[in-house]
Amino acid sequence: xxxxxxxxxxxxxxxxxxxxxxxxxxxxxxxxxxxxxxxxxxxxxxxxxxxxxxxxxxxxxxxxxxxxxxxxxxxxxxxxxxxxxxxxxxxxxxxxxxxxxxxxxxxxxxxxxxxxxxxxxxxxxxxxxxxxxxxxxxxxxxxxxxxxxxxxxxxxxxxxxxxxxxxxxxxxxxxxxxxxxxxxxxxxxxxxxxxxxxxxxxxxxxxxxxxxxxxxxxxxxxxxxxxxxxxxxxxxxxxxxxxxxxxxxxxxxxxxxxxxxxxxxxxxxxxxxxxxxxxxxxxxxxxxxxxxxxxxxxxxxxxxxxxxxxxxxxxxxxxxxxxxxxxxxxxxxxxxxxxxxxxxxxxxxxxxxxxxxxxxxxxxxxxxxxxxxxxxxxxxxxxxxxxxxxxxxxxxxxxxxxxxxxxxxxxxxxx
Amino acid sequence: xxxxxxxxxxxxxxxxxxxxxxxxxxxxxxxxxxxxxxxxxxxxxxxxxxxxxxxxxxxxxxxxxxxxxxxxxxxxxxxxxxxxxxxxxxxxxxxxxxxxxxxxxxxxxxxxxxxxxxxxxxxxxxxxxxxxxxxxxxxxxxxxxxxxxxxxxxxxxxxxxxxxxxxxxxxxxxxxxxxxxxxxxxxxxxxxxxxxxxxxxxxxxxxxxxxxxxxxxxxxxxxxxxxxxxxxxxxxxxxxxxxxxxxxxxxxxxxxxxxxxxxxxxxxxxxxxxxxxxxxxxxxxxxxxxxxx
Numbered sequence: 001x002x003x004x005x006x007x008x009x010x011x012x013x014x015x016x017x018x019x020x021x022x023x024x025x026x027x028x029x030x031x032x033x034x035x036x037x038x039x040x041x042x043x044x045x046x047x048x049x050x051x052x053x054x055x056x057x058x059x060x061x062x063x064x065x066x067x068x069x070x071x072x073x074x075x076x077x078x079x080x081x082x083x084x085x086x087x088x089x090x091x092x093x094x095x096x097x098x099x100x101x102x103x104x105x106x107x108x109x110x111x112x113x114x115x116x117x118x119x120x121x122x123x124x125x126x127x128x129x130x131x132x133x134x135x136x137x138x139x140x141x142x143x144x145x146x147x148x149x150x151x152x153x154x155x156x157x158x159x160x161x162x163x164x165x166x167x168x169x170x171x172x173x174x175x176x177x178x179x180x181x182x183x184x185x186x187x188x189x190x191x192x193x194x195x196x197x198x199x200x201x202x203x204x205x206x207x208x209x210x211x212x213x214x215x216x217x218x219x220x221x222x223x224x225x226x227x228x229x230x231x232x233x234x235x236x237x238x239x240x241x242x243x244x245x246x247x248x249x250x251x252x253x254x255x256x257x258x259x260x261x262x263x264x265x266x267x268x269x270x271x272x273x274x275x276x277x278x279x280x281x282x283x284x285x286x287x288x289x290x291x292x293x294x295x296x297x298x299x300x301x302x303x304x305x306x307x308x309x310x311x312x313x314x315x316x317x318x319x320x321x322x323x324x325x326x327x328x329x330x331x332x333x334x335x336x337x338x339x340x341x342x343x344x345x346x347x348x349x350x351x352x353x354x355x356x357x358x359x360x361x362x363x364x365x366x367x368x369x370x371x372x373x374x375x376x377x378x379x380x381x382x383x384x385x386x387x388x389x390x391x392x393x394x395x396x397x398x399x400x401x402x403x404x405x406x407x408x409x410x411x412x413x414x415x
Numbered sequence: 416x417x418x419x420x421x422x423x424x425x426x427x428x429x430x431x432x433x434x435x436x437x438x439x440x441x442x443x444x445x446x447x448x449x450x451x452x453x454x455x456x457x458x459x460x461x462x463x464x465x466x467x468x469x470x471x472x473x474x475x476x477x478x479x480x481x482x483x484x485x486x487x488x489x490x491x492x493x494x495x496x497x498x499x500x501x502x503x504x505x506x507x508x509x510x511x512x513x514x515x516x517x518x519x520x521x522x523x524x525x526x527x528x529x530x531x532x533x534x535x536x537x538x539x540x541x542x543x544x545x546x547x548x549x550x551x552x553x554x555x556x557x558x559x560x561x562x563x564x565x566x567x568x569x570x571x572x573x574x575x576x577x578x579x580x581x582x583x584x585x586x587x588x589x590x591x592x593x594x595x596x597x598x599x600x601x602x603x604x605x606x607x608x609x610x611x612x613x614x615x616x617x618x619x620x621x622x623x624x625x626x627x628x629x630x631x632x633x634x635x636x637x638x639x640x641x642x643x644x645x646x647x648x649x650x651x652x653x654x655x656x657x658x659x660x661x662x663x664x665x666x667x668x669x670x671x672x673x674x675x676x677x678x679x680x681x682x683x684x685x686x687x688x689x690x691x692x693x694x695x696x697x698x699x700x701x702x703x704x705x706x707x708x
Binding site: 100104118121 | 438439441442443445446449450527528529530531532533702703705706
């Protein structure tokens with residue numbers, strides 16, 4: 001064990017009992033000569049990992065992969081059945097905030113009570129009391145019984161006490177999503193402060209972007225086993241790739257559909273770089289969006305249109321054949337039109353396509369398919385930091401400033 | 416920096432953990448004490464009302480109706496059934512409250528155990544200690560009453576305090592073992608309710624030991640001699656540690672004299688055994704608490 005590791009997990013396994021016949025009554029147990037029948041289930045199997053001091057370490061995996069169980073083992077809430085876990089320094093776990101509060105006692109009494117459960121001495125609590133209450137923003141309510149608190153106030157006070165334990169190792173299980181926006185920002189700042197102070201943080205999260213940006217190292221667990229550890233971008237990418245399910249492609253999936261029906265859009269496809277319909281592409285991929293139509297009679301000057309929204313409903317983009325000045329004179333029967341995109345400049349995320357075919361003056365819809373195709377974009381090239389679109393920007397030092405100076409002098413001279 | 420191994424075996428308690436232990440124990444005890452009668456009209460008064468009600472009922476039934484004769488306090492000279500009764504009733508009430516309270520401490524704090532790590536035995540200990548606060552309060556009132564009726568009880572209070580400590584250890588040991596049993600078998604409470612009723616009447620709280628001696632003598636006279644021997648009713652009675660505890664409390668408070676050495680030693684031994692066994696059971700089964708709750 002190296003001296004600079006904060007947590008060393010050595011060949012840890014944790015078994016749970018799945019009771020087929022849960023039997024918590026002594027009477028039943030005596031009559032049946034056995035307590036209960038159960039199957040064993042290994043939630044964590046032979047996991048070994050080492051977390052360095054000062055590192056922010058992420059645990060990722062699907063639900064039921066054992067990451068929360070492992071975190072609880074590190075927190076000593078659960079005791080591993082095999083193997084050992086060594087932690088160096090004071091440990092605090094943010095698992096469920098405010099869980100030790102007594103509803104009848106005041107906020108003040110609960111701060112001292114919860115603080116001592118988390119291992120703070122009375123002296124430490126007295127000196128940090130104002131900070132704790134201030135951080136939670138509860139100065140006015142601190143002498144009220146906590147049962148009168150809103151759930152937000154409850155959680156804020158719980159977080160505030162826990163974070164002020166000033167641990168050397170902090171264990172976090174998806175609790176960053178508490179409180180309002182202001183409080184969340186304050187939490188983020190506190191975490192950054194923590195990391196700057198060289199404290200170790202272990203995070204369990206499903207928010208892959210947070211993991212990617214926050215963590216120094218990531219471990220990926222699957223079915224209780226450690227699949228791989230490594231740099232966050234590598235592990236998270238591999239995890240996201242693995243977890244992706246291809247979406248079904250069908251125009252019947254449209255959220256809503258209307259139109260007079262002289263022309264029907266029979267299918268909307270996203271053709272990936274491999275030339276096959278797909279719902280999964282990467283930033284920078286060449287793609288084609290193909291609209292298959294069926295015109296029951298001859299339709300003059302139809303306008304095909306496409307629009308794109310993010311999952312949150314942000315309107316990202318739209319384009320139609322009229323604005324592109326590509327309007328066929330007339331269509332009849334079946335056929336398809338393609339929109340070719342050389343480089344898909346979208347950031348990773350999930351997007352919905354809306355497709356339509358309308359009259360030339362765009363006042364009448366033949367067919368309108370709202371949110372008919374959902375597709376995912378994963379990290380590709382260029383890789384930029386965030387947002388909806390990738391602009392393919394390049395960083396560099398500015399060109400020599402001589403020209404600017406000269407221009408300024410000229411301006412000065414004339415004025 | 417401390418190295419805290421969490422392994423398949425019960426982890427050792429480190430020095431820093433034990434230091435925090437005391438503070439946590441105090442805080443949790445205060446939580447119990449404050450929470451117990453919060454938002455009730457009478458507040459701490461409830462802690463007196465219950466024993467007073469029990470005293471009135473038992474005095475009416477056993478003192479007035481059944482006319483149980485109790486010896487006068489010697490050398491204190493007090494001769495009041497109600498006071499004699501309460502000297503035994505208060506320790507008994509403490510035992511049942513502390514034990515059943517301790518028994519429910521783990522199940523009642525399930526959310527805490529599942530979310531935070533701390534030495535779990537503190538929960539049981541805090542509950543038992545919170546009943547000590549009530550017990551001390553009740554004993555104070557009893558001492559005042561005894562003084563009013565002529566017993567010079569003041570010098571004997573420190574001796575009684577020693578037995579309070581021993582009885583606390585006894586109740587804590589039972590509470591520790593039962594608290595984990597209650598996690599695995601939720602009907603432990605119901606079994607204990609029945610057992611406690613039997614135990615109560617098997618302990619000379621509402622009648623004096625002389626009645627048992629008398630009953631044993633009558634059995635003998637009627638020729639009840641299983642296996643040709645004198646039936647050891649008294650001997651069996653005296654195995655019960657609570658009989659010894661009640662004797663010790665009555666000796667110090669009601670009679671104002673030193674309790675019998677045998678009783679004191681027996682009580683101390685029972686307290687030590689209960690605590691050791693109870694804690695061993697607790698440590699043996701506490702590992703899977705967070706999962707089983």
